[in-house]
Amino acid sequence: MYDVVVIGQGLSGMLSAIWAREEGCRTALVTTGAGKIMQSTGVMDLIPGSDGNLNEWMGIYHLGSWQQSRLNDAIRKFKTLMNRLGYPYKGEPQDLIPIVTGSGRIKHTALYPETISPVTEEGSAVVVGFNELTDFQPLFIRKNLQKERPLLSIDSIRIHLGKYSQRLMTQLDAARLLDQRDIRTDCIGQIKKQMAQKQIGRPDLFIFPASLGEDEWKETVGQFHSELRAKVTEAPGMPPNATAIRLNDRLKREAIRSGVRFYADTTVVGANMDGEEIKSLRIKTSGRVSNLSGKQFILATGGVLGGGFEITPEGIKESALHLETDSSGVMARLPVNLYPVGASKGVQMICHGIVGGVYTLLSTYEAVCGLRQSVTGGVGNA
Amino acid sequence: MLDPNILETTYEKCLKCNACVASCPVSGVTLDFGGPKHLGPELKRLVDNQQIIDDKRIEFCTLCGNCDMSCPENVHVSTLTAYAKAIHTEKSGFSFRDFVLSNAELVGKMASAFAPVTNMAMKMKPIRKMMEKMMGIPEDRQFPNYQFKNFNRVYKNKTSGSKRKVAYFVGCYATYNAPEVAGSFVKVMEYNGIEVAIPRQKCCGIPMLANGRMNRAQKNASDNIESLLAYTRRGYDVVATCTSCSLALKKEYLSINGTDEARELAAHVYDADEYLRMLKEEGELNVNLAPMKDRAGYHAPCHMRAQGMGNPAMDMLELIPEYDVQDLGAGCCGQCGTFGFKKEKYDVSMKLGRTMAESVKDLGADYTVTECGMCKNQLDQLTDKAVKHPIQILAESYERAKRAI
Numbered sequence: 001m002y003d004v005v006v007i008g009q010g011l012s013g014m015l016s017a018i019w020a021r022e023e024g025c026r027t028a029l030v031t032t033g034a035g036k037i038m039q040s041t042g043v044m045d046l047i048p049g050s051d052g053n054l055n056e057w058m059g060i061y062h063l064g065s066w067q068q069s070r071l072n073d074a075i076r077k078f079k080t081l082m083n084r085l086g087y088p089y090k091g092e093p094q095d096l097i098p099i100v101t102g103s104g105r106i107k108h109t110a111l112y113p114e115t116i117s118p119v120t121e122e123g124s125a126v127v128v129g130f131n132e133l134t135d136f137q138p139l140f141i142r143k144n145l146q147k148e149r150p151l152l153s154i155d156s157i158r159i160h161l162g163k164y165s166q167r168l169m170t171q172l173d174a175a176r177l178l179d180q181r182d183i184r185t186d187c188i189g190q191i192k193k194q195m196a197q198k199q200i201g202r203p204d205l206f207i208f209p210a211s212l213g214e215d216e217w218k219e220t221v222g223q224f225h226s227e228l229r230a231k232v233t234e235a236p237g238m239p240p241n242a243t244a245i246r247l248n249d250r251l252k253r254e255a256i257r258s259g260v261r262f263y264a265d266t267t268v269v270g271a272n273m274d275g276e277e278i279k280s281l282r283i284k285t286s287g288r289v290s291n292l293s294g295k296q297f298i299l300a301t302g303g304v305l306g307g308g309f310e311i312t313p314e315g316i317k318e319s320a321l322h323l324e325t326d327s328s329g330v331m332a333r334l335p336v337n338l339y340p341v342g343a344s345k346g347v348q349m350i351c352h353g354i355v356g357g358v359y360t361l362l363s364t365y366e367a368v369c370g371l372r373q374s375v376t377g378g379v380g381n382a
Numbered sequence: 383m384l385d386p387n388i389l390e391t392t393y394e395k396c397l398k399c400n401a402c403v404a405s406c407p408v409s410g411v412t413l414d415f416g417g418p419k420h421l422g423p424e425l426k427r428l429v430d431n432q433q434i435i436d437d438k439r440i441e442f443c444t445l446c447g448n449c450d451m452s453c454p455e456n457v458h459v460s461t462l463t464a465y466a467k468a469i470h471t472e473k474s475g476f477s478f479r480d481f482v483l484s485n486a487e488l489v490g491k492m493a494s495a496f497a498p499v500t501n502m503a504m505k506m507k508p509i510r511k512m513m514e515k516m517m518g519i520p521e522d523r524q525f526p527n528y529q530f531k532n533f534n535r536v537y538k539n540k541t542s543g544s545k546r547k548v549a550y551f552v553g554c555y556a557t558y559n560a561p562e563v564a565g566s567f568v569k570v571m572e573y574n575g576i577e578v579a580i581p582r583q584k585c586c587g588i589p590m591l592a593n594g595r596m597n598r599a600q601k602n603a604s605d606n607i608e609s610l611l612a613y614t615r616r617g618y619d620v621v622a623t624c625t626s627c628s629l630a631l632k633k634e635y636l637s638i639n640g641t642d643e644a645r646e647l648a649a650h651v652y653d654a655d656e657y658l659r660m661l662k663e664e665g666e667l668n669v670n671l672a673p674m675k676d677r678a679g680y681h682a683p684c685h686m687r688a689q690g691m692g693n694p695a696m697d698m699l700e701l702i703p704e705y706d707v708q709d710l711g712a713g714c715c716g717q718c719g720t721f722g723f724k725k726e727k728y729d730v731s732m733k734l735g736r737t738m739a740e741s742v743k744d745l746g747a748d749y750t751v752t753e754c755g756m757c758k759n760q761l762d763q764l765t766d767k768a769v770k771h772p773i774q775i776l777a778e779s780y781e782r783a784k785r786a787i
């Protein structure tokens with residue numbers, strides 16, 4: 001029934017589905033739930049947990065030098081998409097930039113949204129926290145950052161959003177409040193007042209939680225930037241980070257609008273094979289198990305972290321299609337019409353338990369190229 | 383009384399990842415709501431360990447199911463919030479208004495009996511002012527019209543001689559407010575040579591669940607299960623044109639009733655477009671559909687999306703030659719059944735609705751298509767475009783094809 005069936009709604013699943021639609025494929029996306037992108041920082045790392053460069057990355061992920069041009073194509077394609085969706089990404093994997101996180105640590109990342117600015121070695125910065133946000137502590141961040149940036153002069157202040165919440169407020173809640181102009185204006189007023197009181201001079205950079213607006217991020221960042229007359233950056237920390245939710249929600253909306261059919265709250269529990277080919281998936285919703293047929297399949301179940309692999313005493317088991325894998329999760333006999341992406345490719349593709357955004361982009365791009373080749377090989381589409 | 387019979391999974395799996403909170407439409411527009419993580423798995427854990435906790439913040443939950451759809455750990459969050467609602471109602475009682483609103487069927491019967499009067503009264507300012515004061519139903523909230531010729535009055539039950547047999551779960555909305563939707567469904571089935579029986583049925587129970595009236599919802603569930611099983615056991619498929627009704631029969635009954643019978647019934651239930659799509663796949667669908675040059679925007683009801691069936695309405699509409707339909711991708715409409723009729727929820731309802739209304743405006747299509755009568759109510763109020771049920775479009779396309787012969 002579908003040309004392409006994607007399993008998983010993480011970064012790799014949604015991107016695969018959007019790109020498959022761009023190729024004119026009738027596309028479905030089956031998913032138990034949201035992907036880890038919702039808990040992520042929204043920036044794309046090369047080697048998670050390490051500042052290693054492109055060469056090290058290529059070594060760790062067993063990539064051939066010919067894949068470097070593919071990587072550039074993948075990143076260009078991703079950036080083009082994000083430009084169109086109104087949430088542009090900057091950066092290059094050849095040239096990692098230092099960003100500050102919600103714990104005050106510096107990490108080097110490859111791709112980041114326009115709401116984020118690099119942290120320089122020198123100059124001055126002010127960390128701004130909101131009283132309502134308990135998991136972003138400006139003083140703590142300032143101390144940690146100072147250790148990593150001894151030459152940077154750092155101050156910290158706390159302001160309040162002025163809204164009472166019935167639940168523990170998150171960075172996303174704060175972002176939604178800052179979508180409102182009057183709240184932003186009030187916050188800027190408080191910042192100026194406190195800086196005057198504490199005699200803090202105008203810094204080079206203001207560091208905020210990942211909360212600078214959700215839909216209205218452009219207006220929010222713009223207003224803070226122009227009225228505070230300095231660069232501003234978001235420091236992503238405890239999820240949900242607005243940096244990541246903006247990405248997630250835009251990709252999801254684009255997938256829906258472009259005609260991807262979502263099978264939500266639905267788990268893939270097996271595959272019906274026809275020789276070397278998958279004929280259909282066995283999918284389970286609460287009331288029943290049924291079959292969903294397709295010509296090609298993309299496995300974007302996120303490996304161990306995403307629920308696609310299960311660690312058992314006998315080794316790693318692939319838990320969606322129940323196909324045989326080796327001890328690292330690589331398919332023993334990869335069906336000819338199946339494309340694993342991201343961490344679904346096996347545990348050697350993860351570092352510190354996480355696959356990393358850049359590898360996710362590359363593997364998704366390669367899978368979609370694979371689809372295209374077999375589509376031109378004669379498979380029709382809608 | 384409350385014996386949470388939670389399907390195959392429990393709150394224990396919750397990793398506190400916040401995906402549900404970030405996806406909850408209500409949490410997105412108000413900080414007054416406690417949110418799905420806290421009022422679902424976390425509250426349930428407390429209740430299991432100590433005593434029943436009545437948390438008033440649960441009132442804001444609409445039972446839209448977006449939390450279930452986002453949870454990567456398969457926690458049935460909305461089943462837990464439905465129980466939290468039931469606890470709240472049991473402890474704190476419910477208002478006359480919520481009693482009326484949750485009684486879609488009774489209200490339908492009465493309102494349609496006096497239809498011209500009801501409809502007029504609902505548009506009269508002094509009456510609405512009084513309703514706002516005395517009942518907390520916001521004056522500005524538009525209500526759906528009630529039809530005197532309700533579907534029960536016009537449809538004579540038939541017994542089926544066709545190969546496939548459909549037992550139509552009409553639902554309160556198509557029965558009392560939109561008999562034209564029910565009529566279109568019967569027509570579409572006729573064009574496919576399938577006769578339709580209307581089994582004895584009660585309100586699916588969703589409005590009761592949403593107002594914490596768990597016992598009533600459970601009563602309706604067991605009545606419907608009994609009545610519908612009598613049909614499925616004779617080879618009928620149960621089909622609904624309302625996506626909240628089909629969700630109830632497919633999913634909710636498994637958790638609020640939880641019997642083998644509920645399970646047996648669920649396996650035979652289809653959404654109307656899902657049923658037609660299945661006919662198409664089996665090569666049984668009458669594909670003699672006349673071209674229609676319309677441009678439509680499709681609004682997907684939350685309860686449609688929660689069924690994990692792709693997008694059957696779009697799949698069917700795309701079969702109509704020259705028909706141009708585009709998914710609005712707008713998320714929750716904000717009417718949320720009875721929710722948007724309540725004064726203290728009206729602001730939240732309007733905030734949610736605005737996003738949808740904007741996407742309708744941006745698309746600039748001729749009209750909007752949606753399966754849900756409550757989404758339609760919100761669309762009617764917030765946009766200037768007509769709103770149709772997909773089955774009405776299909777019926778028209780079949781009819782044009784017939785006239786063309």
Ligand SMILES: Cc1cc2nc3c(=O)[nH]c(=O)nc-3n(C[C@H](O)[C@H](O)[C@H](O)COP(=O)(O)OP(=O)(O)OC[C@H]3O[C@@H](n4cnc5c(N)ncnc54)[C@H](O)[C@@H]3O)c2cc1C
Pocket residue numbers: 007008009010011012013030031032033034035036037039040041042043044045046048266267268269300301302303305306307308319320321341342343344354355356357358360454
């Ligand atoms: C806390 C956290 C922080 C992170 N921070 C960063 C960061 O700063 N930089 C970075 O580059 N990366 C980061 N990552 C990692 C990054 O988010 C992921 O590597 C990337 O998004 C991989 O996504 P994916 O699409 O491959 O898999 P996932 O996002 O894991 O998605 C898996 C999907 O598959 C679905 N699924 C699984 N099994 C089934 C089944 N049987 N049937 C149906 N559906 C199924 C799941 O529901 C889910 O939708 C972070 C991850 C986490 C958890």
Ligand code: SF4
Pocket residue numbers: 405406407408409417418442443444445446447448449450459460463
């Ligand atoms: S059912 Fe809807 S409103 Fe209720 S908690 Fe879940 S997502 Fe929120």
Ligand code: SF4
Pocket residue numbers: 395396397398399400401402403418419422423452453454455456457459
């Ligand atoms: S999405 Fe699921 S696992 Fe995550 S917090 Fe909500 S209930 Fe818990």
